[in-house]
Amino acid sequence: MINAFDYAGAKxxxxxxxxxxxxxxxxxxxxxxxxxxxxxxxDNFGRWRSDFRQILEHCLRSPGRKIAQLLxxxxxxxxxxxxxxxxxxxxxxxxxxxxxxxxxLILTGVAANFCVLFTAHDAYMRGYRLIVPRDCVxxxxxxxxxxxxxxxxxxxxxxxxxxxxxxLQPG
Numbered sequence: 001m002i003n004a005f006d007y008a009g010a011k012x013x014x015x016x017x018x019x020x021x022x023x024x025x026x027x028x029x030x031x032x033x034x035x036x037x038x039x040x041x042x043d044n045f046g047r048w049r050s051d052f053r054q055i056l057e058h059c060l061r062s063p064g065r066k067i068a069q070l071l072x073x074x075x076x077x078x079x080x081x082x083x084x085x086x087x088x089x090x091x092x093x094x095x096x097x098x099x100x101x102x103x104x105l106i107l108t109g110v111a112a113n114f115c116v117l118f119t120a121h122d123a124y125m126r127g128y129r130l131i132v133p134r135d136c137v138x139x140x141x142x143x144x145x146x147x148x149x150x151x152x153x154x155x156x157x158x159x160x161x162x163x164x165x166x167x168l169q170p171g
Contacts, residue, residue, distance in 0.1 A: 001017070001020070001021050001024060001067055001071050001108065001109050001110060002040065002042050002055065002056055002059050002064070002067070002068050002069075002071060003017075003043070003059060003064045003067065003110060004058060004059050004062035004063065004064050005044070005062065005063045005064035005067070006062055006063055006064070009140045009157075010063065010064075011063070011111070012140065012150070013066070013111075013138060013139070013140050014063065015106035016138040016139075016145070017067060017110050017116070017138040018066060018067055018070075018082070018093070019135070020108070020109075020110070020135065020137055020138040021066075021067040021070050021071055021136070021137050023108075023133065023135040023136045023163050024071060024102045024108045024109075024136045025070050025071055025162040026163065027108070027118070027133065027136060027163075027166075028071070028162075030166075030167055030168050031106070032061065032074070033168075034168040034169065036168060037077075037078060037081035037100050037102075038073075038074070038076075038077045038078070039077070039078040039079070039080060039093075039097075040052065040073055040077060040078065040079050041080045041082055041087035041091070041109075041119070042079070042081055042082065043081075043082055043083075043095060043115070044057060044081040044083055045058075046083075052073075052079040052081060052083070053116060055081070056068060056073070056143065058168075060072075064159075069111070069170040078096060080092055080096060082115075083135070084110065084118075085115045085118040085119075086115070086116050086119050086122045086127070087115070087119040087120040087122070087123075088119065088122040088123070089118075089122065091116065094126070097128075102128065102158075103128065103129060103137075104128065104129045104130075104131065105123050105128045105129070105130055106131040106132075106133065106136075107119055107120055107123070107130060107131070107132045107137075107158075107164075108132075108133065108136035108137060109136075110137065110139070111137075111138065111140060111144075111148075112132075112138060112139045112140050112141045112144070112145050112148040112149060112152075113139045113140075113144040113145065113147065113148035114139075116132065116137050116148065116152075117148050117151065117152060120132060120152045120156045120158060121155070121156060123158070124155070124156035124158075129157075130152070130156050130159065131158065131159045131160075131161075131166065132136065132152050132158045132159070132160050133160070133161065133162060133166065134149050134160045134161070134162060135162045135163055135164075136163050137149070143163065151163075151164065
């Protein structure tokens with residue numbers, strides 16, 4: 001979700017992404033209260049010499065600044081930068097999730113029909129149980145979002161209920 005939103009079509013998606021970010025922020029507060037770890041898996045946007053903090057600073061000065069402000073990480077959060085669509089491909093996410101003892105992943109973000117979808121596929125193939133709250137993702141179009149959620153529910157067996165319907169267990 002931490003994104004500059006400065007690409008083709010982003011202006012049209014920004015209201016949907018902001019609504020999703022508000023739901024993600026509320027879900028993150030609940031996860032924190034349940035002592036669940038929060039992991040930011042973020043695109044590096046081709047900035048190969050940057051780190052997550054530099055990317056965050058860039059996004060705080062971009063059209064995506066409201067979302068970046070809303071979802072700004074806490075000290076105890078984890079960060080993984082990804083160079084491709086999936087949060088798993090060419091990253092340290094596997095090692096981090098093993099370290100955390102994760103069995104269930106809650107995936108949120110943009111775009112549901114690209115990065116979230118590819119990450120969901122890779123997570124499913126690794127044996128994780130998936131939750132993709134439908135109010136915590138956005139795509140360029142509402143139709144693409146619905147198709148991605150339906151696909152993840154069918155193919156990866158993801159739970160796609162609204163985030164407010166999820167019962168978070170302390171971890």
